[in-house]
Amino acid sequence: MTEGTTAAVHGRRGADRLRSVLAPLGVAAVTGAAFAFVGAVDPNQPGHYPTCPFLFLTGLYCPGCGTLRAMHALAHADPVTALGLNPLAVATIPFLLFWWGRWAVRSWQGRPARTDLANPIYLWAFLALVIVYWVVRNLPFGRFLAP
Template sequence: MEIIKKYKFLSVVVLLLLCGGAVYIFYRYNPETSGFFLQCPFKLLTGYDCPGCGSQRALHALLHGEIKQSFAYNPLFIIAIPYVILGFIFNQDKVKAKYPGFRKVLFGQKAIYIILFIVIAFWLLRNL
């Protein structure tokens, strides 16, 4: 049991370091002007934006406090951030046990279909 706790702690530390490094890179370097950020393969092949296009620029703008500009780059990304954070919170064992109904509403099968519909609708509407 002690070994499991040790590796769980280590994995959390590694994850935090990786996330911190990613945040630093996106804060420091602008994806619009820096050459080492990946371009969207879907957009390169088709010329159309995918649902994730603009997310790197949106994150960079958000980290600099430019919320309006960030939303202009990719509104779906900005709206999804609180939902993803809630997902991490509701994935904790204590929270899972305490709020199973709320978790099911936010992350159950119906929620998956609703999110899929929203992503596809966003994808289509942004390319009209």
């Protein structure tokens, strides 16, 4: 292999590596922009965001109720308030960051993304957790989970 060919191969690998990282970087950019928007536009002020349709129709909290206000609190470095608004959403963030980081590193290394997150056992367990959280936060003894 000549010196020019070697440089072309390495240049192509670098371009492939950069291209493979575009998806995780795009997700990070969109998530960061959404987080910055929610941090700047206060969901505690009426008229900025729509009311939760489930709460509006039933008077009960859905699993996502309080998430926008929790993210606003996190954007303002107030994790205690965020936990009080939606502890499940806040507790999910470290797992999402871990899985995103693993995806980004594997993409940078040129390895395929792992699909063990999509294991049906994990998905069913998470769905069960969300349903239990949904029910308990609407019962009298679970009011501490309500936003």
